[in-house]
Amino acid sequence: MTRIFVAGATGAVGRLLVPLLVEAGHQVTAATRTAEGVERLRAQGAEGVRLDVFDRAAVADALAAAAPEAVVHQLTALSGGNPVDNARIRREGTRNLVDAAKKAGVRRIVAQSISWAYEAGDVPADEATALDTGAPEPRATSVGGVVALEEAVAEIDEHVVLRYGTFYGPGTWYAPGGFIAGKLADGALPANSGVSSFVHVDDAARAAVLALGWPSGPVNIVDDEPAPARAWVPVLAAALDRPAPEPSEGGAGWERGAANGKAAGLGWQPRHRTWRTGFSDQG
Template sequence: MRIFIAGATGAIGSVLVPLLLDAGHTVTGSTRTEQGLAELAARGANGVRLDVFDRDAVAAAVAADAPDAVIHQLTALGAGNPADNARIRIEGTRNLVDAAKRAGVRTMIAQSIAWAYEPGQGPAGEATPLDTGAPQPRQTTLGGITALEGAVSEIDRHVILRFGAFYGPGTWYAPGSLMADRLTGGTLPANDAVSSFVHVRDAAQATVQALDWPSGPVNIADDHPAPAHTWVPALAAALDRPAPPRTRGGAAWERGALNTRARSLGWTPQHSTWRTGFADQR
């Protein structure tokens, strides 16, 4: 297949591109920088420098590539600004979907999140409604997610990958990154909030497999949703940082996600639990 990846040099894209090439696909990836173009060329992929907010440029890039499938990996996670990420999910997705439709693309795989579900008891499955009535500041994230998923659903065959929190190279949980700094500064609480995680290599593998999956949302997370008072000390040990004391609290939407559907579709994560994965963030 000819595959166009929007956002091909991020934490997922940098792992995904080699996997797709190894599977025999022809890959064109978009990036915002000259360095990104060099990285794509070094991996054996085609590259295009692209501003996702430039509607005409996005349309031209997708039309020129004429892909069989578009993979949407656009985020603005580096600065940790929810408003920037929401803008990409709203405006960037709209431009990408419209470009794909005009180019006759019939398959799109898109990155969403597994912590957008409404409050409730226990980990959420894909049938659980999204938390569309959430107040601010969470509403900024939910607005971006609902816009993204709605737009992507306009493509004939669409798979929306609701990823757990990424860890591994290039993520907030890697050595020397945001969570290490928060542990050092004592600002990462070890409370009752439940999270689901996924290693970036497992997330990339799921994206490759999703090219053959039926339409709809799929949670991509490991087998062990866990409260922060369990996973935070394990992360601290893996990063050689002090573990904070256990505290109480956590929002009702911090509930984790079930990966039953992904498992039924044949996805088998290399790291089935963060318990071993945190120590393997190469």
């Protein structure tokens, strides 16, 4: 049994991750922003803690009280769809969490990052590909947040950065009634040549559990089929019963997708191997 502190425990990944950790026999302290979230976490078998990650003192107190051996960082600000808010939580929230973890003697951290912060290229990026640190705004804000997160996390002796693909499944933008369904209805989602890599949130949560035993470094957590929007948008539209836009040209150079060979070598395989079947299985 390992004592684990989960930050962002009621998000799209966290809500699936906590039960997996409890089932595996770990002692889990799980943090959320709301009283309702605390009750949900307790019902899942975790010790629920209400926490504002921007409150440095409160984060330090929470980590000291939990005395975890490992921290799993699943903090995001995705619900509002504002990249500035998400960059802030990656910079400031991560900084507070890492500083508190170091003070509490934590030696291992697993953290959520993204797989579309790589520099431009013609093939799916692997973990040796450089991040797109020269990107102009507004992308620079998002990439800068990722760089800050990954650099902070690397201050912990044992650190695994999960560079997740675009999430789909329950509680995500791509689920029925989500943000992307609205964009499809409004005709605002282009079916162009920009390439994306996806991952179902169930597979994302399983990767976080496995990563507690992985060597330090970044790992792409994506499905087996990077694809241009002109291929995946019509499939998503059919799954959501929305009209599909006409195929178009265009797409940024950084829209290249990501390769999952390293994760496969570490023992992770997505149960939802491709968005082609996964989009219709979003719960």
